[in-house]
Amino acid sequence: MIERERLVLIGHPVAHSLSPIMQNAALDAAGIALRYEALDIEPKRLAETLEKLSSGSVAGNITIPHKRSALEMMRPISALAAAVGTVNTFWSDDNGHLAADNTDVAGFEFLTIETVGETPSNCRIAVLGAGGAAAAVLAAVSGWEGCTATVHGRTAESAAALSRRFSGFSIALAMSDAQLGEADIVVNATPVGLRDDSQPISIALIAPHAAVVDLAYGSFETAWVRAARENGHRASDGIPMLVRQGSLAFRRWFGVDADEEAMWAAILNATGRTRHRSGSPLAR
Ligand code: NAP
Secondary structure, eight states: OOOOSEEEEEESSOTTOSHHHHHHHHHHHHTOOOOEEEEEOOGGGHHHHHHHHTTSOEEEEEOTTOHHHHHHHOSSBOHHHHHHTOOOEEEEOTTSOEEEEOOHHHHHHHHHHHHHSSOOOSOEEEEEOOSHHHHHHHHHHTTSTTOEEEEEESSHHHHHHHHHHTTTTEEEEETTOGGGGGOSEEEEOSSTTSSSSOOSSOGGGSOTTOEEEEOOOOSSOOHHHHHHHHTTOOEEOSHHHHHHHHHHHHHHHHSSOOOHHHHHHHHHHHHTOOOOOOOOOOOO
16 A cells, blocks of 8 residues: 555535545545645645645646646646646655646546436537536547437637637537526536536426436535426436545555445534435436
8 A cells, every 4th residue: 555644625615515424434445644724825825835835745637626736837747637637636646746736537437327327328518618528528529339428518619719728529608598498417517506506507408218317416416406306307406416526536645445335424424415326227
């Protein structure tokens, strides 16, 4: 097992994060005497913070709003993180550098499989939002056989720029474009619904057979996920993605598998939620 001196989450804000509860449960399960610390770091202090941390054997996660800027400050970064344009996981490597990867892509793939029961193929995926999480979604979709994507942006420019980066299988459309009704899986990759009951688009725009995947998560399921399920859609929020990206990060940090069941138990215990598996193969 790789030894670390510190394990940190760097974001702004970070107080709301469920990652410390989840990662501390994984540390306890592995018998590692470290605590996962949440560091609230303003953007202007990111570079100096990373510089100071890099003097020891450190590892951790990067979250909003630093996922893009941290990529510029770390080397080496994985090819996947470079393609997505963001990092969420980093660690000191053997050369004393901060190496980084993106485990959100695999986390999103796991969330989708939990929701629809299989790795999608020959599907159309509608992505709401055009930021870092939407890029992670498109990176996953690029590996799914026969799948295409529509990117629905609040601003036409950001949606067009993202779909250009994943050209060949994605096109940019407006947020509530009627083509949403042709999607088999609709993904919310905007922060809408994170802090209140607002919904990124009306569930009425989605085809009856479509699955609904919300990357947002909190102590309760989002209003959008609840509305989707009430309307008969398979639906999940972002908790399964949070757990899987976290367990994959743990493996990068320590070179051993995380006890994912212990991570789930910690999250469910802290939120009072139950695990919802709605997976059943996509039928059109
Ligand atoms: P980001 O890079 O800031 O991108 C956010 C995107 O949402 C941008 O395209 C932005 O539009 C759009 N947007 C923001 N407010 C909007 C609104 N009111 N209406 C419509 N569109 C809006 O953020 P991100 O890193 O992609 O994160 C997006 C969401 O994914 C967050 O809720 C985050 O918590 C979640 N997430 C979850 C996990 C997980 O493990 N479950 C992992 C990563 C992210 P513009 O382009 O016009 O600014």
